[in-house]
Amino acid sequence: MQIKPKLSFWQIWNMSFGFLGIQFGYALQGGFMSRIFETLGADEHSLPLLWIAAPLTGLIVQPIIGQMSDNTWHVRYGRRRPYFLIGAILASLTLLVVPHSSTLWMAAGALWILDASMNISMEPFRALVADKLPDSQRSFGFVVQTLIIGVSTWVASNLPLMVSSLGVSNEAEPGVIPMSVQVAFGIGAAVFILSILYTVFTTDEYPPEDIEAFRKEQVEKSGFRNTLKEVFKNIGDMPTTMKRLGVVQFFSWFAFFCMWSMANPALTDHVFNAAKPQTIEFAVSTSDQIQIYQNADRAFNEASNKVGSYMGNYGLSSMVFALLLTFWTAKRRINRKYVHMFSLFAGAYGFVSMYFITQPSMLIVSFVCIGFSWGSILSMPYAMLSSTLDPKKMGVYMGIFNMFIVIPQIVAATSLTAIYKGLFGEEPINAMLLAGTSLVIAAASNFLITNKNAVTYIPEE
Numbered sequence: 001m002q003i004k005p006k007l008s009f010w011q012i013w014n015m016s017f018g019f020l021g022i023q024f025g026y027a028l029q030g031g032f033m034s035r036i037f038e039t040l041g042a043d044e045h046s047l048p049l050l051w052i053a054a055p056l057t058g059l060i061v062q063p064i065i066g067q068m069s070d071n072t073w074h075v076r077y078g079r080r081r082p083y084f085l086i087g088a089i090l091a092s093l094t095l096l097v098v099p100h101s102s103t104l105w106m107a108a109g110a111l112w113i114l115d116a117s118m119n120i121s122m123e124p125f126r127a128l129v130a131d132k133l134p135d136s137q138r139s140f141g142f143v144v145q146t147l148i149i150g151v152s153t154w155v156a157s158n159l160p161l162m163v164s165s166l167g168v169s170n171e172a173e174p175g176v177i178p179m180s181v182q183v184a185f186g187i188g189a190a191v192f193i194l195s196i197l198y199t200v201f202t203t204d205e206y207p208p209e210d211i212e213a214f215r216k217e218q219v220e221k222s223g224f225r226n227t228l229k230e231v232f233k234n235i236g237d238m239p240t241t242m243k244r245l246g247v248v249q250f251f252s253w254f255a256f257f258c259m260w261s262m263a264n265p266a267l268t269d270h271v272f273n274a275a276k277p278q279t280i281e282f283a284v285s286t287s288d289q290i291q292i293y294q295n296a297d298r299a300f301n302e303a304s305n306k307v308g309s310y311m312g313n314y315g316l317s318s319m320v321f322a323l324l325l326t327f328w329t330a331k332r333r334i335n336r337k338y339v340h341m342f343s344l345f346a347g348a349y350g351f352v353s354m355y356f357i358t359q360p361s362m363l364i365v366s367f368v369c370i371g372f373s374w375g376s377i378l379s380m381p382y383a384m385l386s387s388t389l390d391p392k393k394m395g396v397y398m399g400i401f402n403m404f405i406v407i408p409q410i411v412a413a414t415s416l417t418a419i420y421k422g423l424f425g426e427e428p429i430n431a432m433l434l435a436g437t438s439l440v441i442a443a444a445s446n447f448l449i450t451n452k453n454a455v456t457y458i459p460e461e
């Protein structure tokens with residue numbers, strides 16, 4: 001078994017820095033894709049289904065990329081870094097295209113390509129932490145990733161508001177995405193590729209212990225058919241702890257899909273009283289009708305910027321969560337299960353509180369609570385899982401584990417509207433009540449985790 005030396009903070013920082021770009025992409029997608037869809041004519045009830053491209057892509061891409069990266073070794077770029085780079089190039093190009101979409105089908109197709117590209121980069125990053133770090137540093141490694149993700153979430157979520165405050169137009173003709181959003185996505189494209197390049201060129205990877213045996217195994221497992229065969233075999237051999245963590249992940253990510261797809265229509269309507277107006281045909285409208293539409297559309301765009309900005313607070317609080325956990329785990333043991341459970345309960349409170357908000361500024365508290373959940377979701381399950389896996393199958397199992405992220409999103413994309421309407425009522429804000437309910441179930445499901453290696457983290461003296 002390979003003995004892995006402990007790494008310094010800056011070595012862990014360098015290997016995690018590429019997540020700045022990946023999360024820039026995800027934050028722009030999560031914060032503003034629904035706004036883009038609404039601008040192009042979608043109503044709030046069709047939004048979840050328009051989002052289905054993203055989780056479907058992850059379901060297909062992540063386990064395959066995980067299996068392929070497990071069986072890759074490049075003399076210069078190693079095992080995981082080639083995938084970072086390919087995904088970053090594709091994602092950056094797509095980020096440039098997304099806000100210039102002229103039709104709903106074009107935006108939905110761009111989302112599909114964007115999510116596939118980001119998945120190609122993201123999955124190997126999770127595996128890299130487990131590849132490089134000894135078990136005593138894995139919680140710390142995933143927490144550093146969470147710290148970087150928190151920073152990028154906050155900045156990316158505020159970008160349209162920032163650039164519009166500098167004079168970039170936040171208004172546009174019907175069916176045209178405002179320049180403020182276009183500029184934000186352009187900045188995101190640059191940050192994505194540059195941060196990935198930083199990690200690629202500052203981080204080395206450990207070669208296989210027996211390179212000749214590894215090369216022979218590469219030949220045996222080469223080809224798309226063999227890759228799929230190995231993926232399905234490993235799904236069948238999934239460890240018990242992974243299955244139980246999968247239940248927690250299912251309800252956690254169902255909740256966050258509710259937020260990404262429905263927070264903008266829910267909060268612009270319920271909190272700001274500025275729902276997206278229905279597009280009118282200017283050629284057959286009176287000047288009064290045009291003025292009413294323009295005023296309503298201006299209010300919607302301003303409210304959307306503010307929703308994105310308030311949403312960024314969940315990135316900031318996830319960063320605070322990561323910092324606190326970093327200092328605590330440096331010297332003390334933690335019970336990962338209970339840390340994760342109480343963080344999910346905090347997020348549930350954040351979602352439910354949105355229903356009762358009377359002042360927009362109160363959204364800060366809601367999203368801060370959600371950020372505690374987010375910080376934990378991005379670190380604790382992966383730390384628990386990686387402590388129970390065969391290191392040789394780290395990539396494929398991290399990819400398979402991410403199926404528990406994308407399957408709940410597919411379920412939500414196809415049934416979210418029907419569920420929240422049936423349980424709570426017609427208004428879009430009720431999707432946030434459903435998100436809170438889902439996080440309560442996720443938190444309680446942590447009682448299923450009993451593996452001591454997964455639950456207990458003990459720092460190395």
